[in-house]
Amino acid sequence: MSHGAGTPRDPIPPLLLVGCGQMGGAMLAGWLAEGLAPSVILDRHRDTVPAPHRVVPLAADLPADFVPSLIVLATKPQKAAAVIPDLARFARHAPVLSVMAGKTVGGLADAFAAAGAPGAVVIRAMPNTPSAIGQGMTVCYAPPPATPAQRALCERVLSAIGDTAWVEAEDQMDAVTAVSGSGPAYVFLLAELMERAGIAQGLPPALARRIARRTVSGAGALMERTDVDAAELRRRVTSPGGTTQQALSVLMAADAWPATLDAAIHAAALRARELAS
16 A cells, blocks of 8 residues: 555654664654654664654663553664563563564564564565665565554555565565565666666767666666556557567567576575575
């Protein structure tokens, strides 16, 4: 569900953000832009946040009187085990939204239960890097104990950084990771290879970079603004016997993009499954 630009909305309720690195920082920026009730950020590398929000370097420094509506886990996955015991008191009353890759709902719920928060509700989300400019795609999974209100709260929080969608089975998150989470890298590779090929065809490097990047971003923006199927958009660019058709005859050969991209996404999904814990 995307939201219309300029639509007035209620402020985001108080949050406990655990980890304010690239993704945590992108989310925080989106929340601040939309209006955020007084919240607390746990991050040892961040010095300040705008008032009335607070930042603390250590979990032991979390204010005893703070009552968040949601705990957002945006720390590195390998650091989660160390911080969960200090978050258990909050998780007894507030749901947990994890944006950590490779951490399952069950694994996190078990960790919270062991730390003294049995029955903690954990909702899992996979955002991608365009979230840093409010153009992200975040896909979420909520287990059966999650209430509609908790799902709505997570969607409200995540819509501040782009579009949101839900899957009904957690194992679908592996495919989401492979397509959406890793997907920006595929697009960046396309721009990189187009730039390199332009230079090989005699373009000045700066011009090759400019037109490759602008072509990729412009095509993406065009696709975003229409409901026309991507295959139809491709056909509209492809004149019979023209230059585009000649290029696509190479790219769409059976052993070219159709096979290699499918194999690449399969490999990424398999790795996501292996990393899940």
